[in-house]
Amino acid sequence: MTGFDAADSAVDGLGEIDGTWADESEFAALDARIEADEAEGRAAAAQPVLAVVGRPNVGKSTLVNRILGRREAVVQDVPGVTRDRVAYDAFWAGRRFTLVDTGGWEPDATGLQASVAAQAEMAMQTADAVLLVVDATVGATATDEAVARVLRRSKKPVLLAANKVDDDRLLADTASLWSLGLGEPHPVSALHGRSSGDLLDSVMAALPEAPREAGTVTAGPRRVALVGKPNVGKSSLLNRLSGEQRSVVDSVAGTTVDPVDSLVELDGEVWRFVDTAGLRKRVNFADGAEYYASLRTKTAIDAAEVAIVLLDASEPLTEQDLRVLTMVVEAGRACVLAFNKWDLVDEDRRHAMVRELDRGLVRVPWAEKVNISALTGRAVRKLAPALRTALSSWDQRVSTGQLNGWLSDLIAATPPPVRGGKQPKVLFATQAGIRPPTLVLFTTGFLEAGYRRFIERKFREQFGFAGSPVRVNVRVREKKQKPKAGGKAARNR
Ligand SMILES: Nc1nc2c(ncn2[C@@H]2O[C@H](COP(=O)(O)OP(=O)(O)OP(=O)(O)O)[C@@H](O)[C@H]2O)c(=O)[nH]1
Numbered sequence: 001m002t003g004f005d006a007a008d009s010a011v012d013g014l015g016e017i018d019g020t021w022a023d024e025s026e027f028a029a030l031d032a033r034i035e036a037d038e039a040e041g042r043a044a045a046a047q048p049v050l051a052v053v054g055r056p057n058v059g060k061s062t063l064v065n066r067i068l069g070r071r072e073a074v075v076q077d078v079p080g081v082t083r084d085r086v087a088y089d090a091f092w093a094g095r096r097f098t099l100v101d102t103g104g105w106e107p108d109a110t111g112l113q114a115s116v117a118a119q120a121e122m123a124m125q126t127a128d129a130v131l132l133v134v135d136a137t138v139g140a141t142a143t144d145e146a147v148a149r150v151l152r153r154s155k156k157p158v159l160l161a162a163n164k165v166d167d168d169r170l171l172a173d174t175a176s177l178w179s180l181g182l183g184e185p186h187p188v189s190a191l192h193g194r195s196s197g198d199l200l201d202s203v204m205a206a207l208p209e210a211p212r213e214a215g216t217v218t219a220g221p222r223r224v225a226l227v228g229k230p231n232v233g234k235s236s237l238l239n240r241l242s243g244e245q246r247s248v249v250d251s252v253a254g255t256t257v258d259p260v261d262s263l264v265e266l267d268g269e270v271w272r273f274v275d276t277a278g279l280r281k282r283v284n285f286a287d288g289a290e291y292y293a294s295l296r297t298k299t300a301i302d303a304a305e306v307a308i309v310l311l312d313a314s315e316p317l318t319e320q321d322l323r324v325l326t327m328v329v330e331a332g333r334a335c336v337l338a339f340n341k342w343d344l345v346d347e348d349r350r351h352a353m354v355r356e357l358d359r360g361l362v363r364v365p366w367a368e369k370v371n372i373s374a375l376t377g378r379a380v381r382k383l384a385p386a387l388r389t390a391l392s393s394w395d396q397r398v399s400t401g402q403l404n405g406w407l408s409d410l411i412a413a414t415p416p417p418v419r420g421g422k423q424p425k426v427l428f429a430t431q432a433g434i435r436p437p438t439l440v441l442f443t444t445g446f447l448e449a450g451y452r453r454f455i456e457r458k459f460r461e462q463f464g465f466a467g468s469p470v471r472v473n474v475r476v477r478e479k480k481q482k483p484k485a486g487g488k489a490a491r492n493r
């Protein structure tokens, strides 16, 4: 998941004023339009959700990959390999939806059947439609029947995929799956792609057109990802944060707690620490541990609004730290850097650090910073204010009028560099999106990255935005097809 889609949609709408200079009144109209788009965009962040459920090894992950058109979900020929619920952005027939792969539970004390049923129960509550996958070559098993029983109670649409129908000869087998009482079985071969388009068409028909109401996804506590390289102190910090407070489970109005999240009260406010199950469980994979760790980090960041990136203050920054930071920046999430193990930092180390950080953190000079010790509890209470600052920057918007007033002075003083003998003009700018704040500069020519960074830096000097990434996009004005009589040409302010 990258960025905030309202940015793009707002910008598309803006294309209509192409070629003319907007004056103050037009700015006001633009602001209103962008705000409306943003409101929609925020809702669009809660795009319809499809959950894929089924017992181990029926091919859920293969099907998810097929739908995504890429190898992203982890497929292995071992039951239960998808350890956690993973959500992806998916597209079909011009529509976006969120695809949740609910594989991954291990049969616990309650047994396989109960845990698959519990998974289906959760899918029913959180998703807008559920896709039950069964293995047509095996037929309906007792577990499939148990899940179907749960799903039949659902008021949400449920679709039945009969997977592993690799050729026509297997089609006859799917008829017996009517017995599950979930309507027509959709034969599909996730592996070869057979009929997966038809299945998706049915899925799209079942998914609600309008985004679902703000509920589990957008309302309630703000979502925090606690990330960092192995051994940096993530579990220690989470334990300290939750240990200092009574744990606030299920008591927050209007929230359903995803079992992979933790609710933690900090500084009088409840926060949702996303995807923390693994931190506590300490799942360790013999093979591909790093791959899983990084997948987990990415999932957590995507699910969050703000990331606390833990760094080990007692040691130099590493490649791994920078990779995590890059993920946060690329995902466009607000960011708090927490320098942990501060109890181990002495005078010498502190000096070394100053130089090191100047160089190491060039990509995130804007991040909020706190020096903490998860071990002793030092300064951990500073985390909540830092999170609040970062999030309020992430939500902040500068009006088009204000922005252009400032920008025209800046550009008059420092025009964009000449390229290929031409001086690109910046016609005007809008902040087309929040979460993260996204500026769009409408220009007559390409602006090089250095100049965009310059604008970002000056923008921050003027307007703040501490703790949040700021994106600067450029929209080059296309040549007008129909020059207006009298030529309301671009006038320069
Ligand atoms: N023949 C055939 N094999 C398939 C098909 N889809 C998946 N498989 C195989 O079935 C096995 C399990 O697939 P996965 O996608 O990992 O199954 P899963 O349901 O996600 O499994 P868990 O992660 O354990 O819950 C793999 O060996 C796949 O290659 C299919 O359409 N036809």
Ligand SMILES: Nc1nc2c(ncn2[C@@H]2O[C@H](COP(=O)(O)OP(=O)(O)OP(=O)(O)O)[C@@H](O)[C@H]2O)c(=O)[nH]1
Pocket: 228, 229, 230, 231, 232, 233, 234, 235, 236, 237, 279, 282, 340, 341, 342, 343, 344, 372, 373, 374, 375, 376
């Ligand atoms: N001195 C000191 N040690 C710390 C601090 N925070 C964590 N540690 C120690 O660092 C080690 C790793 O801490 P964990 O909390 O397990 O780190 P983690 O990031 O959850 O590790 P992974 O599960 O491997 O990703 C443990 O021995 C902790 O006691 C701290 O602030 N100061």
